[in-house]
Each structure stands twice: as structure tokens, then as C-alpha cells.
Amino acid sequence: MLLNGADPLAIEQAARRLAAGELVALPTETVYGLGARADDDAAVAKIFAAKGRPADHPLIVHVLDAADAARFATELPALALRLMNAFWPGPLTVIVPRAPAMAGAAAGGQNSIGLRCPAHPVARALLAAARAQGVLGVAAPSANRFGRVSPTRAEHVASEFDADLLVLDGGECAVGIESSIVDCSRGGAVLLRPGVLTAAQIEAALGQPLQAPDAQAPRASGTLAAHYAPRATVRLLDATTLTERLARQLPLGLAVYSRTVDASRVGGLARPMPADALAAAQQLFAVLRELDKAGAQEIWIELPPQGSEWDGVRDRLTRAAAAFEA
Known part of the structure; x- marks a missing residue:
């Protein structure tokens, strides 16, 4: 079901679905996401089932602002706050220590959580409407079958899933590839997935160099060796x-x-x-x-x-x- 994301009635309908534990596809500036309320493990399980995604492959939680981000974290480390101040709303995800009672399914069972504040006006309107109905954040991986090409238009999403999925049409995504992911959960800052933000831009915001990835890095979205593949x-x-x-x-x-x-x-x-x-x-x-x-x-x-x-x-x-x- 394609709905105009600029229509306030469509936003309210989508927010009600999220609050009820149902799935909604939403545009962000990076790619379209397949969203469920992040504080409901049963709702998040529907994402994994719809995508055919392994349940231990973590999702990114989308929030309206830093205050909502703090609800999912035991703390927001100083390095994470620097990045949030520099790039939020925008195409950057920070991984921080997860609050034990929050979003265990979305985190893939890890003690860390990836958080992002999207810039797309439709995503922000939906997050605000959903928050008014008690939804603290929306877990939303790319709205496609697991491992395949991410969607950057509403019709891409509609072609992947059942017709009863509510898809908010926000036009073509302006960025086109997923967010940069920076792990700030272990003292330093490590770039786990590049995006359109360069390492130099991220380091300038951090005020220090990025550290090299290591074997102790948490699992993160979109970092499997084989991913983003078309049929050809x-x-x-x-x-x-x-x-x-x-x-x-x-x-x-x-x-x-x-x-x-x-x-x-x-x-x-x-x-x-x-x-x-x-x-x-x-x-x-x-x-x-x-x-x-x-x-x-x-x-x-x-x-x-x-x-x-x-x-x-x-x-x-x-x-x-x-x-x-x-």
C-alpha cells in the first residue's frame, strides 16, 4: 500500500501501525527502511521474518533526537556525542553501550546498539507522530530481502513485499547508500561501515583519529562480505x-x-x-x-x-x- 508521505493522515496511519507492533516502510535520506517499534521484540521479529534476515544480524534504531537516543543507551560516550552534534540529523550511525532492558532483538542480542537520527522530513514526521503514541524509536534496516540491493524509491520497496505493507512514499533518496557506522562503545571510535561521510570528516568531528577495526568490534548492519547484490x-x-x-x-x-x-x-x-x-x-x-x-x-x-x-x-x-x- 503506497501512501503519500507528505500527507499528515498517512503519517498518522503509519504511526498507529508502528504503535500496534506492525511494520511500516519509510523513506530516509540514505535508503528506504523497513521499520518496527524498537522497544517491542515481537514487532522487531517481524522485520527479520519479512526480510529473511538472520536474527543475530543487528538493526539500526532510528530516533528523533539525542534525548530519544539516550533512552536506548547506558550512556552516550563523549565521542558519540561529538559525532551526533556534527552529523545528526544525517547519514551517520553511532554504536553505543545498550541499556540492558532496551531493544535486545534489534541489537541482535549484543550489549551495544546502533542509533541514527535521519534527516528525511517524512522519516522525522513519522518518528514524531510515533513518539506521541509511545514509540521510543524505530528499528529499520533497508526495506529489501536480505542481502539484495537496497531500495531508494518507494516502488522498489513495493516490488519486494506483500501489497498490504504500508509504504510511505517520500520520493527518491538523496544520499542513496546506507549510513556510515562508527563504533563508540569501547573507548575509541572505529569506522565499521563507510558511507558518504569521509573518514577525514568523521575524524575532524571527533577531534582525534579513528582506530583500526579489530576482532572485538560489535556486529553491525551491512558489513557481511557478500551483500547489496542484484540478481545479475x-x-x-x-x-x-x-x-x-x-x-x-x-x-x-x-x-x-x-x-x-x-x-x-x-x-x-x-x-x-x-x-x-x-x-x-x-x-x-x-x-x-x-x-x-x-x-x-x-x-x-x-x-x-x-x-x-x-x-x-x-x-x-x-x-x-x-x-x-x-
Whole structure:
């Protein structure tokens, strides 16, 4: 059921569903999320069932502000507060120590919890309306089947789930890839998942360097080796290799998504990748979905540049390609 997210009546209807323990799909600036009230483990279990997601793979809890975030935490460490002050509302998730009685299912059973304050006006309106009905926060992973391409338009969500799922249409997502995740639960700050925020931006807000990930880091959303995969096989190739392969006999159903290489030989299944990292992030998942829908069997993608501003795009493409590696 697609509803206009700009309609206050639709927001109220969605808030009532959340309060009743039902699922609602909502837009954020990153991707669309499949939401349930985070303080109700039975409601959160419906997310795992709908997505086919392992119950020990934690979810991010979306909150309206820092005061609501504090309800889910034993404390908000100073480093987390610096990041929240710098980037909230926005595409950043902080992992903090979890309050023992809160959101155990959403946390995947861990003693830490990922919290984010989204910037999308529809998400914020829904969080405010839900809070008025006693919902403290909304657990919301991407609104797609587990491991597949994240949705950046309402119609992407509608194509994945039953027709009775309430989907708030907030237009196309402005960021296009999931939030950066920074673990602040263990003293320092560790970047567990890159997004559109660069490491330099995060370190500037922290006032100190990020620490290297280690084996003790908590599990976090979207960090499995194979993730974000379309139905078509994804191959990541440098520009030289891509050019050489395009000069040979091409496989049936080949699509190409490239920044610098002439892919005109594949005709209607060629897509240009923007030279700007933010623009590439914004369209990435929509392009992968579009090529799937167009019948692509294999997608050759030019490796992004090495600049840190491309880390989020490179991360998503590497994980998408890993799903098809032998």
C-alpha cells in the first residue's frame, strides 16, 4: 500500500501501525527502511521474518533526537556525542553501550546498539507522530530481502513485499547508500561501515583519529562480505581490463556501468557512472535495480577511484561482487 508521505493522515496511519507492533516502510535520506517499534521484540521479529534476515544480524534504531537516543543507551560516550552534534540529523550511525532492558532483538542480542537520527522530513514526521503514541524509536534496516540491493524509491520497496505493507512514499533518496557506522562503545571510535561521510570528516568531528577495526568490534548492519547484490552477476574491473574484455566476444545479457570506458558495444544496457562520488552513490542502487529489470545477466562495473570520498560506493560494489565470487 503506497501512501503519500507528505500527507499528515498517512503519517498518522503509519504511526498507529508502528504503535500496534506492525511494520511500516519509510523513506530516509540514505535508503528506504523497513521499520518496527524498537522497544517491542515481537514487532522487531517481524522485520527479520519479512526480510529473511538472520536474527543475530543487528538493526539500526532510528530516533528523533539525542534525548530519544539516550533512552536506548547506558550512556552516550563523549565521542558519540561529538559525532551526533556534527552529523545528526544525517547519514551517520553511532554504536553505543545498550541499556540492558532496551531493544535486545534489534541489537541482535549484543550489549551495544546502533542509533541514527535521519534527516528525511517524512522519516522525522513519522518518528514524531510515533513518539506521541509511545514509540521510543524505530528499528529499520533497508526495506529489501536480505542481502539484495537496497531500495531508494518507494516502488522498489513495493516490488519486494506483500501489497498490504504500508509504504510511505517520500520520493527518491538523496544520499542513496546506507549510513556510515562508527563504533563508540569501547573507548575509541572505529569506522565499521563507510558511507558518504569521509573518514577525514568523521575524524575532524571527533577531534582525534579513528582506530583500526579489530576482532572485538560489535556486529553491525551491512558489513557481511557478500551483500547489496542484484540478481545479475556483478564483476568489478579496472578500466584497462574492462576495455580489453569489451573488445572480445561479449556474453549475452551483458550490462556495463562505467565512468571512463566506452561501453557503447553493449547498447541499451550501458550506463554512465558519474565522475562525482556523491552523485554515483545517489544513483548506485537504482542503476543496479534498473539493469536487473532490463534483463541483465551480468554487470561489468568499472572500479571506483581510490579517493576516500568513494569509500562508500567502493564498499557496496565490493560486497555486491563478493556474492558471485567462487
